Amino acid sequence: MGKVVIVDAITGEVVERTQTVAEKTQSDKDKAEAEAQAEALEAKAAARQAVLDRLGLTEQEAQLLLGS
Amino acid sequence: MGVPSGYTSAQVVQAVPTGINSALVFITSGTVTLGSSLSFDNCFSATYANYYIQLTHTAGNNPAMRLRAGGSDISLANYDNNTPNYQTGAAGGSTNNSATSWTISNGTGYSAPQIFLGNPFASTNTAITSNFNRADASIWQVMGGRYNATTSADGFSIIGTSITVTARVYGIANS
Numbered sequence: 420m421g422k423v424v425i426v427d428a429i430t431g432e433v434v435e436r437t438q439t440v441a442e443k444t445q446s447d448k449d450k451a452e453a454e455a456q457a458e459a460l461e462a463k464a465a466a467r468q469a470v471l472d473r474l475g476l477t478e479q480e481a482q483l484l485l486g487s
Numbered sequence: 488m489g490v491p492s493g494y495t496s497a498q499v500v501q502a503v504p505t506g507i508n509s510a511l512v513f514i515t516s517g518t519v520t521l522g523s524s525l526s527f528d529n530c531f532s533a534t535y536a537n538y539y540i541q542l543t544h545t546a547g548n549n550p551a552m553r554l555r556a557g558g559s560d561i562s563l564a565n566y567d568n569n570t571p572n573y574q575t576g577a578a579g580g581s582t583n584n585s586a587t588s589w590t591i592s593n594g595t596g597y598s599a600p601q602i603f604l605g606n607p608f609a610s611t612n613t614a615i616t617s618n619f620n621r622a623d624a625s626i627w628q629v630m631g632g633r634y635n636a637t638t639s640a641d642g643f644s645i646i647g648t649s650i651t652v653t654a655r656v657y658g659i660a661n662s
Contacts, residue, residue: 421523421648425558428515428530428642428656438523445562446523449588450648453549456590460581 421446511539511657518653519645521546525652526644528558531608535658540602540643544592547650551588552615554607554640561638562587568615568632580628588646589632592619607640 420437427433438446471481512535519525531538544550554561564585571580583590591600605614613634620627634640645652 422519422521423524423526424517424519424522425526425528426515426517426530427528431515433517442523445560446646446648449551449646452587453551453590453647456581456583457549 510660512660514538514656514658516653516655518651520651521649523648523650524560524644524646525650525654526555526560526642527654527656528555528642530643530656531604531641533608535660536606536609537659537661538604538607539657539659540604541655541657542591542600542602542645543653544600545651547647547652549590550592550645550647550650550652552591552602552617553588553644553646554613554634554638555642555644556638556640560644560646561634561640563636565634565636565638566632567635568630570628570630572626572628585635589615589617589630591617591630591645592628604643607634607643610637610639612637613640 420443423434423436423438423442425434425436471478474481476484514530515527517525517527553566564587566586566589567584568586568589569580569582570590591602600617600619602615602617607613615630615632615634617630618628619630645654
């Protein structure tokens with residue numbers, strides 16, 4: 420169980436506690452989704468680099484050609 | 488410019504004096520150290536339409552943001568965002584609609600992310616803009632998005648795994 424900090428802006432009360440079971444379930448789901456997104460970005464960047472390598476182009480040359 | 492008579496550098500604006508038509512007004516702040524979330528309740532209200540949130544993020548990968556209402560995170564799949572970025576010499580980015588949170592960074596080591604929220608408390612779509620520049624200069628990215636439902640939120644959470652984050656929340660007072 421992870422640590423949770425909750426601040427009430429009106430009362431100034433700060434609660435620090437461990438996650439509930441429901442919060443842990445949601446947190447695990449969030450973590451899996453975030454990792455999947457990060458991996459997808461890395462895969463996209465790797466695929467782009469592989470194409471550039473096959474064409475013998477640098478990133479700067481590709482940007483000149485594609486305007487990106 | 489020196490500190491005016493009667494003020495110290497440690498003071499922050501807690502209310503807008505008469506005659507001052509606009510200001511960033513400090514509302515609250517908090518820190519989580521190696522935790523799973525940092526949440527704020529009752530920081531959004533009818534007093535301000537728009538808010539500025541200054542984060543300091545020093546540990547934990549991929550922190551994200553979620554709105555809250557009534558003391559609970561809003562985890563519905565209504566978070567849309569488009570995120571152009573520049574990573575290790577290459578332009579890139581992603582579009583992520585109907586997600587359950589806003590991805591406000593990808594990685595760790597971001598030094599001072601800035602977030603603007605538009606109309607989180609109003610019963611209309613909430614707009615978000617955030618800007619991240621990683622401390623090692625390998626990634627910068629800008630994220631623009633919305634919460635695509637007419638939900639009134641009174642707070643927000645920064646979520647992640649073993650994250651160390653400090654957030655300072657300001658209301659933007661308009662004339």
